[in-house]
Amino acid sequence: MPFHTFMDDLGGTVSQFYDVEPSLDNYWRSIILFGNNVASYKFALACSLYELSNSSDDFISLEQLAGPFSRHICEHLKEAPKQTTSRSSKFLAACSDFNLGRVDQDYLCAQTVRLGFQNVIDAFHNVNRREVDKRFFIDERKTSNKGIRLTEDFYTLMASEAINSIKPETNARWRLVESAWQLGLARNLLRVEHDHHSKQLFTHRNDRRVNITSSRDSLNGYQKGRCFYCFDHISIQSGASDLADVDHFFPRAIREYVPNIDGIWNLVLACKSCNRGANGKSALLPHIDYLARLHARNEYFINSHLPIRETLIQQTGKTEALRKGFLQDNYNQARPQLLHIWEKPEPRGPMTF
Structure with missing residues (x-):
C-alpha cells in the first residue's frame, strides 16, 4: 500500500x-522540546522549578529562584561556554566570573535577579508563537511580591510518574x-x-x-x-x-x-x-x-x-x-x-x- x-x-x-493527548506532561514536554531556543535559560528555569517543587509555599521570590537558576547555568558553562546565540550577555558574564572566583554568591544572585529573568519568565509558556493552554506558574513580578506563583497544574505534574522521565x-x-x-x-x-x-x-x-x-x-x-x-x-x-x-x-x-x-x-x-x-x-x-x-x-x-x-x-x-x-x-x-x-x-x- x-x-x-x-x-x-x-x-x-x-x-x-x-x-x-492534552495531558500536563505533554504540555510541559512541548515547552521543553519546541519552545524558542535563543538561550539556555528555559532549561535552567525548568530545572530550578524541579528543585523548588517541594517548597512549603507556592510563591517563589526571584531571590529564591536566583540560587538554583544561576547554579544550573554556572554548571553548564563549565562544560559548554556558549549558552546563548547572542554575542554577549551581562548575566552570563557574571556567571563566568563566579566560576572563576572573581565574584561571590551574593553578587551572582543580585545579578541574576536583575538580569537573569528578563525574558525567560515571559516566554516560558510560549510554543509555536502562542501560549500553551496550561500554565505552570503565574508571573507576579509586577506586584509587590516580585516573583512567580506555582499553579496546581505544576504540582500535579510534579506528583506524576512522568516527571521521572521528564527531568532527564x-x-x-x-x-x-x-x-x-x-x-x-x-x-x-x-x-x-x-x-x-x-x-x-x-x-x-x-x-x-x-x-x-x-x-x-x-x-x-x-x-x-x-x-x-x-x-x-x-x-x-x-x-x-x-x-x-x-x-x-x-x-x-x-x-x-x-x-x-x-x-x-x-x-x-x-x-x-x-x-x-x-x-x-x-x-x-x-x-x-x-x-x-x-x-x-x-x-x-x-x-x-x-x-x-x-x-x-x-x-x-x-x-x-x-x-x-x-x-x-x-x-x-x-x-x-x-x-x-x-x-x-x-x-x-x-x-x-
Whole structure:
C-alpha cells in the first residue's frame, strides 16, 4: 500500500503534539522540546522549578529562584561556554566570573535577579508563537511580591510518574542545544550520531568524538514516554523493569541497503515485549502502517529545531515531501531483503503520535 495514503491527514504541526493527548506532561514536554531556543535559560528555569517543587509555599521570590537558576547555568558553562546565540550577555558574564572566583554568591544572585529573568519568565509558556493552554506558574513580578506563583497544574505534574522521565529529558535537550551552539551551526552543521553499543548520542569536534547525552533521554520526550509500536508506558530510568529498548526501525541487518541506518531518523524507543519478546519485532521489518508513524515522529524532530532538525534534514531531505520519499524508498529497498513482516501488536495505550 502506498505510503502517501497514510500521510494525508498529518499536518506536522507542533500543536498536534499536545492536541492528540492534552495531558500536563505533554504540555510541559512541548515547552521543553519546541519552545524558542535563543538561550539556555528555559532549561535552567525548568530545572530550578524541579528543585523548588517541594517548597512549603507556592510563591517563589526571584531571590529564591536566583540560587538554583544561576547554579544550573554556572554548571553548564563549565562544560559548554556558549549558552546563548547572542554575542554577549551581562548575566552570563557574571556567571563566568563566579566560576572563576572573581565574584561571590551574593553578587551572582543580585545579578541574576536583575538580569537573569528578563525574558525567560515571559516566554516560558510560549510554543509555536502562542501560549500553551496550561500554565505552570503565574508571573507576579509586577506586584509587590516580585516573583512567580506555582499553579496546581505544576504540582500535579510534579506528583506524576512522568516527571521521572521528564527531568532527564530536559537535561538531554539542553545538552543537544548547547552542543549545536558550541560548534556553530551556521558554519558547520552538527551531525548527531548514535552509538549502537553505548546507547549514546555523539558528535565530532576537531576530529574527536564527543558524547552528548543518552539516546533514551533524548528520544523519550518525542514519543511522550510510550512505546513506538504499542503505546505502552516505558521508562528511561536505569534498572527499571520497563526500561525502553533503543530499536532500529529498519533493522541493522540490512544496513548495506539503508543509508545512515544508525541515524536518529531510524531510532525509536520500544518496550521489551515489542522489541524482543516472544512475538517481538527483533530483526524483522515492521508493517508499512508504521511508516506514517515514523514520519510523524521525525517531523516532531524537525519542529524542535537545533540540532536534531539539522541532522534529520541532512540525512532524509530538505522538504517534508522529500523526507516522505526517503522513507518510502528505503522501505522499498528493505522489503525484498527481509522476507517476513512484523505485524502490528495490540495497542496497550492511546495512539498519541
